[in-house]
Amino acid sequence: MGVADLGLPVDVPSTALFTDHYELTMLQAALKAGTAERRSVFEVFTRRLPEGRRYGVVAGTGRVLDTVENFRFDAGVLGFLRERGVVDEETLQWLAAYRFGGDVWGYPEGEVYFPGSPVMRVEGSFAECVLLETVILSILNHDSAVAAAASRMASAAGDRPLIEMGARRTHELAAVAAARAAYIGGFATTSDLASGFRYGIPTVGTSAHAFTLLHDGERDAFRAQVDSLGRGTTLLVDTYDVTEAVRLAVEVAGPELGAVRIDSGDLLLIAHRVRQQLDRLGATDTKIIVTSDLDEYAIASLRAAPVDAYGVGTQLVTGSGHPTASMVYKLVARAESADPKAPLVPVAKRSSGGKTSMGGRKWAARRLDEHGVAEAEVIGSGPVPQELVDRQLPVQLIKGGQVVAREPLDVVRDRHAAARAGLPLSATQLSRGEPVIPTEYV
Amino acid sequence: MGVADLGLPVDVPSTALFTDHYELTMLQAALKAGTAERRSVFEVFTRRLPEGRRYGVVAGTGRVLDTVENFRFDAGVLGFLRERGVVDEETLQWLAAYRFGGDVWGYPEGEVYFPGSPVMRVEGSFAECVLLETVILSILNHDSAVAAAASRMASAAGDRPLIEMGARRTHELAAVAAARAAYIGGFATTSDLASGFRYGIPTVGTSAHAFTLLHDGERDAFRAQVDSLGRGTTLLVDTYDVTEAVRLAVEVAGPELGAVRIDSGDLLLIAHRVRQQLDRLGATDTKIIVTSDLDEYAIASLRAAPVDAYGVGTQLVTGSGHPTASMVYKLVARAESADPKAPLVPVAKRSSGGKTSMGGRKWAARRLDEHGVAEAEVIGSGPVPQELVDRQLPVQLIKGGQVVAREPLDVVRDRHAAARAGLPLSATQLSRGEPVIPTEYV
Known part of the structure; x- marks a missing residue:
């Protein structure tokens, strides 16, 4: 049974269809011209960070590996391409046998990146590499945009945990990837069950206003919730009057009440009042969770408030103003002929318009100052200077078509925390500024 | 075989996991409290349009219907929920038998909407309705945000076709939904093969800069492309020097050349020059396609340029500054008891903080002026005034759990064009403003 038979709204039979039409027409033309097999190097990089951002966060690498492994043109896909006349029979034959057999190098997932950083490099024949561009x-x-926002929010939150709850604000499967990216960026948990299923991210949640409104008054609702979910649950206290709700919450659950959640109003003011009220009622261990349209600035502004955790939705999954990174996938070198031993020639677009880039296969290293703090992103296409050999960033991810660098998400999350900690302190300033370290081309 | 066995990076075993954790804990608590079966009415609406927008576009309805039909807790999902301890055994039993058996009404897909418009209404037991909130x-x-951007771009483009090419700027499956939403909003074609497969949207594309760079010069590249794809193809002319490329393009393909594409630089200026050059070369029917970081404003600014089609990527799939609509799913009425004949009681959150809303099941109608132009969005919870009975907007989409309003995408696309045409002319002004018609509550 193919995926398509399941009738899901998300059906596609393989990852090979996450591809722009022109990748296949280029393949067809190159096959006919005899250039399709030229050894090629494509690099993924961004010309600039989103305006004002100090660093980027590499996320999605693990998903790329899954996708490349599953990039297959099966009968369903080929039938579609034939029926639509997307490419000719010779090309369809070629696609039917397609397996990516090349090499992929990249910044390890969770690393930070800067303008020009070669965050991924794909090498193989032009034909096998060009097809992977779109996906x-x-x-x-997508994932890097969300992770970058998450990282800023995590910086702003300090030791207080962040809950990802943006599923309802983005495409249902983008939400799963967003929860993953948020976790990498430093979030602790998510509301999204699919991401718990798919990636093992801890899921949390208790109740919405609808639950209170369903019942004949807040007391009934709280009692129903505590009876079922226990005293350690989180009660939502802003459906009617917050002060009365907090009083009722402690009356119903006792001082063992796990937490109260505030989802509207002046959070700074309300959090202070609720903390005082909880303490007066003896519920000194009851936590306060706030969840109303937060972004990194709102989180930072609540630093002085007695808040124990933040739930973030819209601004997280939409990248806090920058819903996409501007990474491109560019051919930077290719062989002079289809001969596998032909030397590589650096190539680059040269016309005006700000879209030019540097040709040639590149290395990248992060230079540190005497205190071990990052000082520059150094990128070059010649030999690597001796003092930077050990500071090189790209690692091999796929070797001859085989994934060689799969890793648990917690490793990625820890790597991001370490990478961010290795940047100059101003990296975590939320104000707009230049990239926190310059990119130097050698 | 479950979807999970296919190893796709997008795997989830059913749409039932596109759900926030708290929907299930609310269900558990309501089951225990005996309130889960209270008849309930949830409405989807937005309190405001994105800043400055004149109207919203309902999109995604067809995908909602697919999703609700496939919302099932199968063994894989139940096993996950049990293992994680998300809910108790009684709740798992209930979920195993879950089929949505209620009614769904909504604005027909493609319709426009305004603040407060009840774009969807879900009725059934609290338990069966609350689970559908997140997805x-x-x-x-997601889909409405993209469709709204698409609609503005389509207005700006007038009769010139728009090509959706944003797949690379958004999550790979969000891209499929985005192409669908763009088509509803007025786009003609897409680059995204998966959306062609899934929704039958026409796909297009020819070549990227990498194709030119692969070859030993532009002449070889153009010849390879024309040899394979024919003279009617679109040649990309801004890899090196545009003037030289246009000359070569016509030399290689002849005046029958289908089109040239310009992807960088001052599009207004270059388009004029290229048009003159093409005309001088006798290629008077060769079209000009522009594709560089366009949004609705850039499209409008090119109205006087000799441009034949626009390709739009980033700004389309990210909703042109508003990547998500701010729709909410609120309980607006519920029965006094689990008795199926118990009367409905309007309910609404009442605390401060701008998140209050109007309780009660609502009707909605669009009042027209004497010229047949929309004049107001009228919403009420009492009887429908006689003069508005025939102008009511919601239609039944699901009846007793059965989808009753599936329709082809072209019908939806046509409906949107008609709905937009029925608004005051100022709806299509790109400048910021108030919603083009007021919402009146009766």
Whole structure:
């Protein structure tokens, strides 16, 4: 049974269809011209960070690996391409046998990146590499955008945990990837069950206003919730009057009440009042969770408030103003002929318009100052200077078509925390500024 | 075989996991309290349009219907929920038998909406309706945001066709939904093969800069492309020097060349120059396609340029500054008891903070002026005034759990064009403003 038979609204038979039409027409033309097999190097990078951002966060790498492994043109896909006349029979034959057999290098997932950083490099024949452009960019652009926002929010939140709850504000499967990216960026938990299923991210949640409104008054609702979910649950206290709700909450659950959640109003003021009220009622261990349209600035502004956790939705899944990274996938070198031993020639677009880039296969390293703090992102296409050999960033992810660098999400999350901690302190300033370290081309 | 066995990076075993954790804990608590079966009415609406927007566009309805039909807790999902301890055994039993058996009404897909418009209404037991909150909002919030941007771009483009090419800028499956929403909003074609497969949207594309760079010069590249794809193809002319490329393009393909594409630089200026050059070369029927970081404003500014089609990526799939609609799913009425004949009681959140809303099941109608132009969105919870009975907007989409209003995408697309045409002319002004018609509560 193919996926399509399941009738899900998300059906596609394989990851090979997450591809722009022109990748296949380019393949067809190159096959006919005898250039399709030229050894090629494509690099993924961004010309600039989103305006005012100090650093980017590589996220989606693990999803790219899954996708490349499953990039297959099966009968369903080929039938579609034939019926639509997307490409000719010779090309369809070629696609039927397609398996990516090349190499992929990249910044390890969770690393930070800067303008020009070669966050991923794909090497193989032109034909096998060009097909992966769209899906690799989709994944990295989406996931990195969310992870960057998450990282800023995590910086702002300090030790207080962040709950990802944006599923309802983005495409239902983008939500799953967003929860993953948020976790990498430093979030602790998510509301999204699919991301718990798919990636093992801890899921949390207790109740919405609808639950209170369903019942004949807040007391009934709270009692129903505590009876079922226990005293450690989180009661939502802003359906009617917050002060009365907090009083009722402690009356019903006792001082063992786990937490109260505030989802509207002046959070700074209300959090202070609720804390005082909880303490007066003896519920000194009851936590306060706030969840109303937060972004990194709102989180930072609540630093002085007695808040124990933040739930973030819209602004997280939409990248806090920057819903996509601007990564591109560019051919930077290719062989002079289809001969596998032909030397590589650096190539680059040269016309005006700000879209030029540097040709040639590139190395990248992060230079540190005497205190071990990042000082520059150094990028070059010649030999790597001796003092930077050990500071190189790209690692091999796929070797001859085989994934060689799969890793648990917690490793990625820890790597991000370490990478961010290795940047100059101003990296975590929320105000707009330049990239926190310059990119130097050698 | 479950979807999960296919190893796709997008795997989830059913749409039932596109759900926030708290929907299930609310269900558990309501089951225990005996309130889960209270008849309930949930409405989807937005309190405001994105800043400055004149109207919203309902999109995603068809995907909601697919999703609700496939919302099932199968063994894989139940096993996950049990293992994680999300809910208790009684609740798992209930979920195993879950089929939505209620009614759904909504604005027909493609319709326009305004603040307060009840774009969807879900009726049934609290239990069966509350579970659908997250996924319904995910779909409508994402798809409507993209459709609204598409609609503005289509207005700006007038008769010139728009090509959706944003797949690389958004999550790979959000891209499929985005192409669908763009088509509803007025786009003609897409680059995204998956959306062609899934929704039958026409796909297009020819080549990227990588194709030119692969070859030993532009002449070789153009010849390879024309040899394979024919003279009617679109040649990309801004890899090196545009003037030289246009000359070569016509030399290689002849005046029958289908089109040239310009992807960088001052599009207004270059389009004029290229048009003159093409005409001088006798290629008077060769079209000009522009594709560089366009949004509705850039499209409008090119109205006087000799441009034949626009390709739009980033700004389309990110909703042109508003990547999500702010729709919410609120309990507006519920029965006094679990008795199926118990009367409905209007309910609404009442605390401060701008998140209050109007309780009660609502009707909605669009009042027209004497010229047949929309004049007001009229919403009420009492009887429908006689003069508005025939102008009511919601239609039944699901009846007793059965989808009753599936329709082809072209019908939806036509409906949107008609709905937009029925608004005051100022609806299509791109400048910021108030909603083009007021919402009146009766």
